[in-house]
Amino acid sequence: MIRPPFLTLPLVAAVGAACLWTIAALAALPAAQWVLPVAGPQDLSPEQILFAFGLMPRAVIALLIGALLGLSGALMQAVLRNPLADPTTLGVASGAQLALVCATLLWPNMLALGPGPVALVGGGLAALIVMALGARRGFAPVTVTIAGMLVGMLASAISTALTLGQGHYLLSLVIWNGGALSQDSWHGVIRLTVVLVLGAAGAALLVRPLVVLSLGGATAKALGAQVGAIRVAALALAVFVSAMVSAEVGLVGFVGLAAPALARRLGARSVAQVLLAAPLAGALLLWLVDSALLSLAAFGLPELPTGALTGLIDGPLLIALLPRLRNIVPPEAERNDTLPPRAPHPWRRVALLACAAVAFAVLSLFGTRGPEGWGVISGAIAASFVPLRATAILAAAAAGALLALSGAALQRVMANPMAAPEVLGVTGGAALGYATTLFLLPAPSPVALALGSSGGAGATLIILSAYAARSDMAPARLLLAGLAIGAFASALLAAIMASGDPRAWSLLGWLAGSATRVTVAGAMALAAMAVAALGAALLLSRWFDILPLGSGVAQGLGVPLGVVRLAVVLAAGLATGAASVLVGPVSFVGLMAPHIARSLGLLRPAPFLAASWCLGALLMSLAAFGARTASYPYDLPLGLFATLIGTPWLFIALLGRRHA
Template sequence: MQQEQAARTGVGMRTLGMLLAGLASLLVISFISLTQGLADISLATVIQAITAPQDLPDHQLIRSVRLPRTVMGLLSGAALAAAGVLMQTVTRNPLASESTLGVNAGAYLAVVSGMLFWPVMQGHYSLLFAVIGGTVAALAVHALAGGSKGTPLRIALSGMIVTLVLSSITSALVLLNEQTTQGIFLWGSGSLIQNDWDGVVFAWPWIAAGLVVAMFFARQLDMLLLSEETARSLGQRVGLARSLAMGAAVLLACVTVSVVGPIGFIGLVAPHLVRLTGITKHAGLVPLAAVWGAALLTGADTIARMFVNSYGELPAGAITAMIGGPWLIWLAMRVSRKVEGTPATSMAAGGRLRFGSYRLWVAFFGILLLVVWTLSLMSGTLSIPFTEVIAVLSGGGEDMYRQILLQFRLPRLLTAGLSGIALAVSGSLLQNAVRNPLGDPHIVGVTSGAGAGALFLMILLPQLPVSWVPAGAVIGGIAAAVLVYSASWKRGLNPTVLTLVGIAVAAAGSALINLMIIHAKLAVAPALAWMAGSTYGRGWAEVLQITPALILLLPLAWWLGRRVDLLAFGDESAAGVGLHVRNTRLYTGVIAVLLASIAAANVGSVGFIGLLAPHAARLLTGANHRQNMVLSALIGGVLLAAADWLGRIVIMPKELPAGIVTALLGAPYLLFLMWRSSRMPRRR
């Protein structure tokens, strides 16, 4: 009895300590936030403007611009943190948050769609649009991950795939309506900029209502942490409690998106920061997470504004991603202790198709490759007859056609096709290395790292020649891979850890890309085209960069054939036949990283090719790595070239980046794959 009372006293003291520390941090950060910006304002002026306002420019600036921004940061941070607590409780998943469940991406797409197609309604009902989009995205992730039986890895992968799909659709809408969506890039990265009190007045009642609901059902939320049978035996209506909690979580997250844009990681970091002190009861967890979430987001925005004179206005969402990435890595290490060695780390992809031989499929996709590449050369603003294409490629043809084909279309086609081959083979290698058929260079952070490295040289070191860009991409891709592999090394390169750490590194890399794009003041269209992946304006220099890499690396990938095949049997079985599992996984990963980095240097951040092509090849040929690699290469060459071709001709004279087209084409298949995988019986 005395021990229980002492334990309760200890928890109570920790709760009080966390509350006092959080409120103190909140007070200090808020005042520092009010001093930051383009205008140099002292702390004394801030205090005077709040306690004894006068009709002075600095006082007006503080009360009408900076104070609303700081209050909006406090409200948004509290809302996101509380939403994270509720989502983690409902899903019983420590990795659940508004970002990993796709709520931010869904709400963002809905708000942008309303802005374009129903501007009057969106102006009056922006929250309704955001809630509908966020709810649909969360339900999709929940269903694709296998419902209540979804593992942390499945939910993280499902959330990332849904987010990629929705983000690609949003990017396409923005690119096609650039005039209407001017200024949306900064907001879409998560910005707390407020020019008046309208955002605060709109948001605070909804956020307060969500927090009240969470506190009112605190005891029921505690019961949700128990098993369903136990909770029901104690008289709890589990289904109703989950629905109300998730509804409140989605409302809290979507209110912030509708006002300040999608901001991630606050709902992941703040709840775990509180739980580290041993506080698990929701009566203390929800308010403490809200306080610390408010402090974290306001602090991130303060950090962003500290560099406004040097780098311009930086989005708070990018800063939170940079902070949250390491936190997600740490969480991945913790989660891996519970799942390490279980078969749940790999995700079943379905069996092999029953018709067609390997040689038949190679012949089919080889012919399809020639057809698509030929159609790409023929199509454009000026159509070129097939006979002229053949004539030019044979060394003849008319001068006008020769110039168009040899100077523009052919190098662009080869860049797209060869990059597709590189991404597909990279994806095939990575899927075997992480033992997950939903692995991809984008998911494990390589593409984002390569993109960040290339942009770093282009934007921050413009004096270097363009020929250095691939080197920057390779360095960036290798740096991202080193982070992922070093963090996973102590776990034996466990597939779960590798994938979760990769997701964190990818988020941090994307945030870094956003920061550099905003710093460079690039227009929305070029920025989105780069981030989505584009072959626009590519020439022979890019072809000469990627060709030697393929000549060198593809034979090495082929040589690893038998070793890679053994990885599919599991670490213990592979080691039992003499395979050095960790080294094989490392060699496979290095080749995959180099291929993906070179491709990213030439076409930007293209997703889905490394996901779609290897899986399609596996369905057609089974588990043989060398056969998979050949078919993956052919399919990848077809997919990216076809995406580039369709992006050029579907909405002429405008163009859609190839990366967006691949996402739109691949989304239905990937969603079907996740759904089918979630319904397959699990091996015991």
């Protein structure tokens, strides 16, 4: 039964959006001079041209994009039976974005037929990767969503690196990546209208097959339905719709996730009702947000890309929807507790890892790549460059060691092998703390930036820990909550960078991650903190042995559980913030290093923590070396290489988790 708010709230939203748009239009042009876009531009004043070919098509295109994203999200959620599925969380939008950035910067001839086919290829490849990973676990909602968000993070990292490497395209790409809806003609409206008609027709044909599929895969097969063909057709239509949106205006997040949720909240229950109501909810929602931004800009506030602002609600909504997964996938389906055999001589392996880290640091210190190829730096050049390289290598290794140790400690405390600063949103919190300090203080010192970054990381961990304890979340859902926090942080940072503030450019460079700007004092301080953190962790190794056994055992043995957990969480946040402020919010080292240590059979707390520390230093040194040499003579972002190393490892971990 459709509830009364299903009619009342959309009407209120439509009236509110119309009023806000009218305020913006009146600020641009008096009502007496408003014109329809039937007259030629030569007969209009500049203000009337802006109204007829700018503001008016912008309002219509906001409605069209909202409807298209709402339809795409509803299709994805229906075919996957996953309330968290949408073009953003499944990585489709980021895949389309990466394809368009690559075509714009590297292969412009690919855009001869327009951006649509390029975006469709990128979004389709991203969807194929996510579905291949999800099929290994029977398309379990949590696994599919995690895989999609990882694909999106990898694609976004590569897009950011390519954007940073092309300074002459930097401003336009940053604004486009933020999802700007600004228009200068009605051509975009015409194109997206055709896409909406095709999408609506395809969805109408898929209603009955999706109703059968909603009964479950086994039941649908028993009724004679072609389950695979239905899934492929529905996902292909959803990818097509969302890719066309990305090709037209860039990345617009949240709407595909929110619109179906709002439709269900207001009373839509059946597949047909959701497919009909979600586009309407998405259209009104995006028009309301865009009209609010236009009205604020009319009063002198900076005009932000609409897509960047809508993404701010993505993370909180994703977290709010997580409890619904309890009734969809059992916790045991999310676990992967298989452990390798315990190493007979763990400290020997730790010593070998330490020697490998030192050996690679020395190799990267003197190894170089020049115009004539690879070689060893020597002579006068060595006297000039070796001290600079030594500082950068020390900072990178110390940052990697801190991130890896933080990840190892969090995994032991939370009894969750997927916990790490990067995937729990801690590095995102550190980035927000860094940005807040940068914008609040007129001339922030390195110490102030370090404190702000550490405070943001610590606050994120405390909030996540409290939420997880209250909601009794399974490990995979806790990971998903952390990824949601990271998505929220990324959206806020994208809005800041798209604002055009001069301070945003320094933030953009820091987000890419680089150890080359670190001073000798900063590198020494970071190294001292890494050594001190390792010593403290080894002294407390007994606690790390007891905590995974559960609260009852820990309290029975006299361990002050609440105090210990809070101390570890705060220490991990401080370490993550300190590492991030000097080398940027690098990705996945804190997750990958403990996993490698565990795969080597180092299961007891002390060797596990020490090995993770050594592996973190080794992996970050490797990332720094690759960033310096891969594109000689230019340095690439350190964060990109860390992501490229870490994301495939996590994909391998997901591929190994087969559906029982």
